[in-house]
Amino acid sequence: MLPLIRSEWRKLSTVRGAWLLLAAGPLLVVAGITGLVQSGGNVHDPATASKALAHVALAALFTLIFGIFAVAGEYRHGTITDTFLSSPDRGRVVTAKLAVYAAVGAVAGLISSVVAVAVTAAWWAAKGGIFHLWAADSWRTLAGGVAVNIAFAAIGVGIGALVRNLAVAIAAALAWIALIEGIAGQLVGSGLARWLPFSASEAAGRAGLTGVSRLLPQWGGGLVLAGYAVAFAVAAMVTTLRRDVT
């Protein structure tokens, strides 16, 4: 397994796009928190701080795309053939990708967290607010945000393996987040909509939202999201083992 993990790591570290994707998350965090403060967010309200830190979970959009590229990108460029020639045991290939991209998701989430804390502290200081990094909600929000980054990376690997067409996979994932889940949520009602993946990620990525009936509690969102990640990983495994590579 170690050779495959090393190979996967080299695949992603030797293309520039991977580093740009890794930088995109923290940039989104900086822009998002700055926008929150500039649009009149109240730095004296503790809830605003956890709202700012919750941008870490939003940055998971890029680990999702990362995961999709990990598999669908290989089909796009035809490198999947060489990958399976090196390891005819495709289950090991998928496992190695899940392991590497979960780790990438964790690192991306941690970098976004550090950036989020720094930017929040800077804005709160500039606006005369007091930012309590040690408050329980801050830590739980950041921990949830990192977990969402990991889960989305694994879900991305699953989507990439299921769809294989890179453009279609990315378009479908973005359309789901921007549009389809919202419409589906309205159709099924808020009782069921809480269980949909993006809503679960919103719940998991922000502490202190008790009383928001639209979302599951944070731990519940985290569990549901973990369930989606496992389901996509299993689907990726099963379809990849069976399909012909033409």
Next chain:
Amino acid sequence: MVEVAVRGLTKAFGRVTAVRGISFTAPAGKVTGFLGPNGSGKTTTLRVVLGLIRPDAGAALIGGVPYGRLARPRRTVGALLEASGFHPGRRARDHLLVLADAAGIPGTRVDEVLGQVGLAAAADRRVREFSLGMRQRLGLAGALLGDPQVLLLDEPANGLDPAGIAWLRGLLRGLADDGRTVIVASHVLSEIAQTADHVVIVSAGQVRFAGALGDIGATGDALESAFLKLTATAG
């Protein structure tokens, strides 16, 4: 000495039967030319041999073992396939290191094969800057990486200039003379006539001829007329 044996291979994609009962043996120490018109089932057969496509019936064995059960696949079989590719943004050396990592081949071997295919000076360039011929050489470097006993090459001369084609001919001859099994799928009959010891001609998913090159026409013209006659009845 590792021979490749294809036994009664059949594969349908939906309602299209790509391969129906193909059998042949490619012996060690020989170059086997694998010929056939477009859509005759050559690529499907090669991909089944490499474990990329699962056949509906039959089997393909490399030294008696299917590809998926080889202990060290890249050290046993090297392949160059048309539809396989490169990430355009990756440097040539990194592309080969990705393969070497996965196969547990030391990184020093990468520079050896880059030298062998004449890409040493281009090792640190990104593949997007490569000509078709350079990509072909990089693909060959990947096939040679594990110093394999079996080589499966689909249209290896594609994009090579005349000097490159002459170099390739010498390379294939040398590999076979070392006792390796070399299978070359190609449309360039004049090239096969100069390189191959054996030929297998397929058409419409079936074998039309399998045997020594001398039995069908040792010159390019003779091979071409035999090929056209054997494949004209296709369908």
